[in-house]
Amino acid sequence: DSGVTQTPKHLITATGQRVTLRCSPRSGDLSVYWYQQSLDQGLQFLIQYYNGEERAKGNILERFSAQQFPDLHSELNLSSLELGDSALYFCASSVPEANYGYTFGSGTRLTVV
Amino acid sequence: QKEVEQDPGPLSVPEGAIVSLNCTYSNSAFQYFMWYRQYSRKGPELLMYTYSSGNKEDGRFTAQVDKSSKYISLFIRDSQPSDSATYLCAMIATSGTYKYIFGTGTRLKVLA
Numbered sequence: 001d002s003g004v005t006q007t008p009k010h011l012i013t014a015t016g017q018r019v020t021l022r023c024s025p026r027s028g029d030l031s032v033y034w035y036q037q038s039l040d041q042g043l044q045f046l047i048q049y050y051n052g053e054e055r056a057k058g059n060i061l062e063r064f065s066a067q068q069f070p071d072l073h074s075e076l077n078l079s080s081l082e083l084g085d086s087a088l089y090f091c092a093s094s095v096p097e098a099n100y101g102y103t104f105g106s107g108t109r110l111t112v113v
Numbered sequence: 114q115k116e117v118e119q120d121p122g123p124l125s126v127p128e129g130a131i132v133s134l135n136c137t138y139s140n141s142a143f144q145y146f147m148w149y150r151q152y153s154r155k156g157p158e159l160l161m162y163t164y165s166s167g168n169k170e171d172g173r174f175t176a177q178v179d180k181s182s183k184y185i186s187l188f189i190r191d192s193q194p195s196d197s198a199t200y201l202c203a204m205i206a207t208s209g210t211y212k213y214i215f216g217t218g219t220r221l222k223v224l225a
Contacts, residue, residue, distance in 0.1 A: 002156065042217035043157070043201065056211070090156050100205075101147055102213075104156030 003027065006091050006105035014113055018079040021108045023091030025072055031055070031094045032074040033102060034066055038087040049074055081112045116140050119202055119216030128225050132189040136202035136216045139183065143212075145205035146178050148187045150198045151218065157201055161187070192223045 003026035013019055025032050034046040045058030049068035060066075063081075068074040078085060088109050092102035119136045126132055134148075145164055149157035161176045163169045163185075169176045175188040185204075189196055202216040 002158070004156070043215040045213070092156070100145055100162040101149075101159030104158065106154075106156050109154075 002103050002105060004091060004093050004103050004105035006089075006108050008108060009106065010109045010111075012111045012113060013081060015081055015083060017081050017112075018077065019081065019110065021076040021078070021089055021091075021110075023074045023076070023093075023105060025074070025091075025093030026103050029093035029095055029103070030072065032068055032072070033092045033094070034060075034074070034076050035090040035092065035104075036087045037090060037107070043090070046076070078110070083112050086110055086112045114139060116212075117202065117204060117214050117216045120219055121217055123220040123222055125222045125224060126192055128192060128194060128223055130192050130223070132192050132196070132221060132223075134187040134189075134200050134202075134219050134221070136185050136204075137183055138185075138204055138214075140204075140206060140212070140214075141180075141183070142206035142208050143204040143214075144207060146176070146185050147203040147205075148174075148176055149201040149203060149215075151201060152198045157215075160200075192221075194223050194225045197221055197223050 005024040007022045030051045032049045036044045046060040048056040066076045088107045090107045092104045094102045117138045147162040148160045151157040166180045173190045177186040199218040199220045201218040206212040
């Protein structure tokens with residue numbers, strides 16, 4: 001157990017729907033990162049939050065949004081889902097400005113049908 | 114051209130072999146270099162990290178960075194079937210725009 005908790009583990013939904021993925025960071029970590037992993041694209045950075053504030057944005061679509069709550073858990077909202085959004089979504093956390101590793105959760109596997 | 118290039122494999126080796134995994138990069142601002150291991154259906158797990166050039170050893174694993182060639186390697190000695198996983202390199206640039214970039218990963222199979 002890495003200490004980063006992601007729920008749900010699996011999600012199957014239809015095109016056009018909206019889903020929410022949840023992440024609880026490791027105790028003491030203030031930064032939360034969201035990544036999308038698909039077979040052909042590898043790990044793609046979506047967005048980072050630090051202590052409730054958005055810190056950096058990557059290749060995140062306008063249909064996707066995220067937030068970090070006062071208790072530091074984070075949610076990634078995916079709306080108007082398309083078949084191409086099917087992927088593994090990982091959350092990672094780190095201590096402030098850790099210039100080395102992130103701790104990843106086990107991911108949420110999203111399948112859009 | 115991607116900033117970080119990594120051969121996707123798969124790389125199949127017999128148990129006990131020495132494995133060499135590599136990444137090349139184009140951005141000279143990268144200063145921190147990491148290797149992650151990802152088992153099937155799991156999140157990536159940090160294996161090793163190095164700062165700037167040089168070697169770092171941890172048990173059967175050795176990470177090597179050659180900044181002059183923009184080339185990093187991970188060597189696994191006495192490979193075991195339990196080493197079968199996808200290995201991702203990652204790099205951080207802290208000067209200028211902060212960047213944390215992952216390679217696409219190399220799939221390794223160690224055959225018993």
